[in-house]
Amino acid sequence: xxxxxxxxxxxxxxxxxxxxxxxxRMHGFDVVEAARAAEAIAVLEARDLPVALLCTDVQMPGxxxxxxxxxxTLDHRPDVIAAVTSGSAAAxxxxxxxxxxxxxxxxxxxxxDLARAFQRVLGEASPSSDSSVA
Amino acid sequence: xxxxxxLIVEADILVRHPLAEFLRECGYRVLEAVDAGEARTxxxxxxxxxxxxxxxxxxxxxxxxxxxxxVRANRPGTRLLLAGTIATATREAGExxxxxxxxxxxxxxxxxxxxxxxxxAARDRQKQQDRATGAxx
Numbered sequence: 001x002x003x004x005x006x007x008x009x010x011x012x013x014x015x016x017x018x019x020x021x022x023x024x025r026m027h028g029f030d031v032v033e034a035a036r037a038a039e040a041i042a043v044l045e046a047r048d049l050p051v052a053l054l055c056t057d058v059q060m061p062g063x064x065x066x067x068x069x070x071x072x073t074l075d076h077r078p079d080v081i082a083a084v085t086s087g088s089a090a091a092x093x094x095x096x097x098x099x100x101x102x103x104x105x106x107x108x109x110x111x112x113d114l115a116r117a118f119q120r121v122l123g124e125a126s127p128s129s130d131s132s133v134a
Numbered sequence: 135x136x137x138x139x140x141l142i143v144e145a146d147i148l149v150r151h152p153l154a155e156f157l158r159e160c161g162y163r164v165l166e167a168v169d170a171g172e173a174r175t176x177x178x179x180x181x182x183x184x185x186x187x188x189x190x191x192x193x194x195x196x197x198x199x200x201x202x203x204x205v206r207a208n209r210p211g212t213r214l215l216l217a218g219t220i221a222t223a224t225r226e227a228g229e230x231x232x233x234x235x236x237x238x239x240x241x242x243x244x245x246x247x248x249x250x251x252x253x254x255a256a257r258d259r260q261k262q263q264d265r266a267t268g269a270x271x
Contacts, residue, residue: 013175014165014166014167014172014175014176015175015176015179017166018165018166018176018182030155032147032151033151033154033166034147035168035172036168039147039168042147042148043147043148043151046148048148049151
């Protein structure tokens with residue numbers, strides 16, 4: 001949707017994913033919901049959707065965890081802002097060294113807090129001009 | 135009247151997301167599940183009673199097909215919309231019986247929307263009938 005930023009969220013717990021997606025939509029974002037790192041990569045590689053920000057949990061089923069996904073994103077899609085959530089203090093510490101954005105949220109995290117933080121960060125940038133939504 | 139809840143069970147995010155967004159624009163509240171396990175988690179949550187579940191029964195492992203059986207047995211309020219390919223229907227014809235896929239893949243978004251509307255309308259008619267034959271107030 002033109003004028004709205006797109007956020008790609010990656011979370012393997014469906015109810016948490018749904019709650020976060022809902023909160024972000026209420027705050028005016030378009031949201032793409034991924035359950036695994038591989039799904040997020042499929043979206044980022046397709047480049048159909050103008051993803052402005054990636055918000056990923058760390059522990060997920062599959063070969064890549066959220067930190068692997070952030071590293072992949074830094075290498076292949078440096079235009080995308082990376083944010084991390086995790087219930088593990090060790091993962092949070094690793095994320096802080098990776099995420100230039102500083103958007104690292106220990107779990108349990110309030111979806112509204114994430115939404116406000118993303119609004120602050122993305123409010124400084126205008127939505128991507130290649131906004132042809134699939 | 136609150137928005138109907140639609141649950142989409144689809145393993146391919148590049149298929150699932152555009153369909154979910156289309157249905158949100160049509161006015162539904164759409165929940166997304168990548169597989170039968172996630173769908174069960176959503177179906178077990180009382181906070182989000184599912185009005186229609188769209189599920190691809192073409193998955194080789196048959197988990198989604200088992201899911202539809204579970205829903206028929208345990209969630210009478212949830213209408214099913216089965217999706218699949220012609221090959222699926224042929225292969226599963228014996229087992230599927232009344233469960234033949236009604237929606238072909240790749241999805242035609244408008245066709246999906248029409249089928250959902252049809253299912254919800256039928257359910258609303260059923261509710262009215264149940265009320266008419268039910269308690270006298």
